[in-house]
Amino acid sequence: xxxxxxxxxxxxxxxxxxxxIQLDENNRVSDAKFHIVEFRGFERFIQGHPYxxxxxxxxxxxxxCPVSHHLAAAKAIDQIVGINPEDLSIPAQKxxxxxxxxxxxxxxxxxxxxxxxxxxxxxxxxxxxxxNVVGVAMAFPELAKKGILMRKFGQEIxxxxxxxxxHGIATTPGGVxxxxxxxEREYFxxxxxxxxxxxxxxxxxxxxxxxxxxxxxxxxxxxxFAAYPSGHLGLVNKENGFLELYDGNLRAIDAEGNSTLxxxxxxxxxxxxxxxxxxxxxxxxxxxxxxxxxxxWNRVGPLARLNVCEGIETPxxxxxxxxxxAATNHKTNNRTMHTHWARxxxxxxxxxxxxxxxxxxxxxxxxxxxxxxRRKEGIGIIEAPRGTLIHHYEVDNQDRITRCNLxxxxxxxxxxxxxxxxxxxxHVLDGKTKITEGMKxxxxxxxxxxxPCLSCATHAMGQMPLNxxxxxxxxxxxxxxxxx
Amino acid sequence: MVKTNKYLLIGMGNxxxxxxxxxWAFLDKIAQNPAFNFDLEYxxxxxxxxxxxxxxxxxxxxxxxxxxxxxxxxxxxPCEAKSMDSFSSHELSPQSILALAKTIYNKEPTAFxxxxxxxxxxxxxxxxxxxxxxxxxxxxxxxxxxxxxxxTDKSHQLL
Numbered sequence: 001x002x003x004x005x006x007x008x009x010x011x012x013x014x015x016x017x018x019x020x021i022q023l024d025e026n027n028r029v030s031d032a033k034f035h036i037v038e039f040r041g042f043e044r045f046i047q048g049h050p051y052x053x054x055x056x057x058x059x060x061x062x063x064x065c066p067v068s069h070h071l072a073a074a075k076a077i078d079q080i081v082g083i084n085p086e087d088l089s090i091p092a093q094k095x096x097x098x099x100x101x102x103x104x105x106x107x108x109x110x111x112x113x114x115x116x117x118x119x120x121x122x123x124x125x126x127x128x129x130x131x132n133v134v135g136v137a138m139a140f141p142e143l144a145k146k147g148i149l150m151r152k153f154g155q156e157i158x159x160x161x162x163x164x165x166x167h168g169i170a171t172t173p174g175g176v177x178x179x180x181x182x183x184e185r186e187y188f189x190x191x192x193x194x195x196x197x198x199x200x201x202x203x204x205x206x207x208x209x210x211x212x213x214x215x216x217x218x219x220x221x222x223x224x225f226a227a228y229p230s231g232h233l234g235l236v237n238k239e240n241g242f243l244e245l246y247d248g249n250l251r252a253i254d255a256e257g258n259s260t261l262x263x264x265x266x267x268x269x270x271x272x273x274x275x276x277x278x279x280x281x282x283x284x285x286x287x288x289x290x291x292x293x294x295x296x297w298n299r300v301g302p303l304a305r306l307n308v309c310e311g312i313e314t315p316x317x318x319x320x321x322x323x324x325x326a327a328t329n330h331k332t333n334n335r336t337m338h339t340h341w342a343r344x345x346x347x348x349x350x351x352x353x354x355x356x357x358x359x360x361x362x363x364x365x366x367x368x369x370x371x372x373x374r375r376k377e378g379i380g381i382i383e384a385p386r387g388t389l390i391h392h393y394e395v396d397n398q399d400r401i402t403r404c405n406l407x408x409x410x411x412x413x414x415x416x417x418x419x420x421x422x423x424x425x426x427h428v429l430d431g432k433t434k435i436t437e438g439m440k441x442x443x444x445x446x447x448x449x450x451x452p453c454l455s456c457a458t459h460a461m462g463q464m465p466l467n468x469x470x471x472x473x474x475x476x477x478x479x480x481x482x483x484x
Numbered sequence: 485m486v487k488t489n490k491y492l493l494i495g496m497g498n499x500x501x502x503x504x505x506x507x508w509a510f511l512d513k514i515a516q517n518p519a520f521n522f523d524l525e526y527x528x529x530x531x532x533x534x535x536x537x538x539x540x541x542x543x544x545x546x547x548x549x550x551x552x553x554x555x556x557x558x559x560x561x562p563c564e565a566k567s568m569d570s571f572s573s574h575e576l577s578p579q580s581i582l583a584l585a586k587t588i589y590n591k592e593p594t595a596f597x598x599x600x601x602x603x604x605x606x607x608x609x610x611x612x613x614x615x616x617x618x619x620x621x622x623x624x625x626x627x628x629x630x631x632x633x634x635x636t637d638k639s640h641q642l643l
Contacts, residue, residue: 114532133532134580138567141588148533148588 001025005429007440010034010447012115012132014064015454019443021425027433032425034418034447036283038458043404051080051378051395052173058391058406059167062456064110066167067103067158068384068409069456071096072391074171075247075380080395081173082372085247091365092175097246098357099161099170100382104245105200105350106154107385108302108343111451112207113147116340120214124445125438146203150347153188153200157354160184175369185358197355201316204348208320211341215327226336226420226446229255231288231297232304233412235383236263241310243321243349245383251308252288252298257332260288260296266381269390273407282458283414286407297415300387301450302342307332312345314352320345336420339449384409386451410457413450420446491522491634492541492593496548498528503602503615506549510600513623519635529575535584539591545630546578549615550599557618558625563595598622 002025008018016038022031046057055073059066074096075085088096114133121140122131129135137144155165160180162168170176188197195203215222235248241263250269252261264272276285276293287296298304306325312318324345327338357363377394387409394403424443429435470479493514499505511524525537530546538544546563565582576584578597585591600622604612611619 134567134576134584137532137535137584138587144532144584144588145536148536152533152536 005435005440007443010444012444012448013452013454014062015452017454019421021429027431029425029430032422033280034421035281036454036458038455039282040455040458043406046404047401049401050399051077051393051401054393054401055171056169062453063166065103065107065384065386065453065456067099067162068382068389070171071100072380072382072389075382076378076391076393077173079378080375080393082375083174083370087370087372088175089367089370091179091362092368094357094360094362095161095176095180096171098354098363099158100246101350101353102154102157102161104385105347105354106151106158108347109147109150109154112340112343116448119445119448124442128437128441149195150200150203153194156194157188172369174371179365179368180363182364185363188358197351197358200351201348201355204351205316208344208348211344212323215341222337223335226423226449227334228419228423229334230299230416230419231255231260232307232332233261233298233300233388234305234308235381235388236309243305243309243312253308253332255332255334260291267379269379269381270392275407284411285414286412298412299416300409300412301339302346303333303339304387305383306342306345312349314349317345317349317352320348336446336449386410386453387412408457410452410454413452417447417450417452489540490542490637492525492538493522493545493547494525494527496527496530496546500607500609502604502606502608503611504549504605505611506600506602506615506619507547509611509619510547510622514626517627519631522634530578530581531576532584534581535588538581538593539585539589541593544593544595545598546595547598549602552601554599554601556621558598558600558622560596560598563597565592
């Protein structure tokens, strides 16, 4: 008899999603989907607000990566006041970058230590009551201590630059609100109240050694689990094609490393991307127009970024990147579980960049804001922890936002995550007469590798049908309203 | 006055859900008391890193709204460390945080939970009249019965 397996909710991810896997009469997988069940509507209700409110409002998209939205929106609003990213004052650029590296550092630390490590340390089929961050803390207290303090360090960097750890405000149109005082940065350098940045670099290197050893010990699993060919998209440095998280050109490659998007300026993104909509999920499906819906989708995030870049400007991270590339003989890496490894290299990169910025006296400057000539629209693209994040606003003569388009990192990963779910369904669940909790967790393991931020990613396009059902405590339908 | 790491008050809850904001409302009020000069932390919910936070203190008070209608409008009771046994680590209990502080940092602060009875937990700003009444009673108790002990204790520390 045909059956439907439902995993609801998907756990240890940000936001709400569910997986459905259809099995036929012979327990063969006939379909597998990853549904996003949240409906947010930011692109709609932000319309009518003054443009300068956008960087504040869009932070409420998320509690884990609000800084990404703040900075992407800020870059777009900069353009509306006539300032391109390179026109910001040098101190303002550096303060924004310090904020950005702080948040990528803490977000990646949170994901690895809190969300992903339980599967890696205990196994995907271990006891679910222990297979969580508390279980990790109890079994590996020293590891937990480092994870907690690394996350705290990144959050304190955010607080330094934005005023508070979550939903702070660092930017103003054309610049930043405040500089950094000498005494403020000492907090991160002297190691008196929290471990200093040198310790953060040391711990980042340690955790990379852990994942490299883990790879050697679990090579088959890490190399093959949920691995499939795909395109990869990310920003690269405009000068040298190196890893770039704050401002760069858009680059995409296919699964073999051939160029599919050749260092496009961010302002031209709309010429290259479409978004498809399916009725079974609130998450859209972006793809490159010239490749079409079937071939034009891309992974984004740490794995994609390390694939598209030509190096990393910080010495330790660059060496680790070389080791990472060697694992696939310097060919494009399509191994989903290697995303964890890539993420840890980015933690190291951020730590090295934070150190460099903290030691830079430009942070102390009072040259913080630039002014330009008003424009009708602005585009801000940044590499959020989870991938390429696009904010695009149009405004009218009364300074009100008239149109907003957001293509969020996890949205790009929608098709990849669906592929990952299908891979696990086909390779782990297919043909099985008994489906265990551990098998279902493997579906989640594949999704978790992308560190999805599902609350961020869900948006509407066009007129979405809305079905509201009122049910009593027994689940009986009392009333229903459908708007088309 | 010198701040001490001896006492910490953590107010928990969501002020966007009516009486669930009682924890934060308590902190707001106690902070206005000129005699109060101890550390406060506001939290929507407790998370694993709060184990690191409380490991730096000798005494911790967790203040939160409670569904139960206590006779006095509030209740205060010792909080004992207890390992979490739940499918979700999204929101941790004070007991779990204490257990984590012990395991990870080998620290065992003395802890209490101050639960204040709430009635309305819908999406709404501002607490209900009943919750306000209970908050006032809890504040009165804390101010007259507990705060003097904290102050006296700190005075001894400074001598």
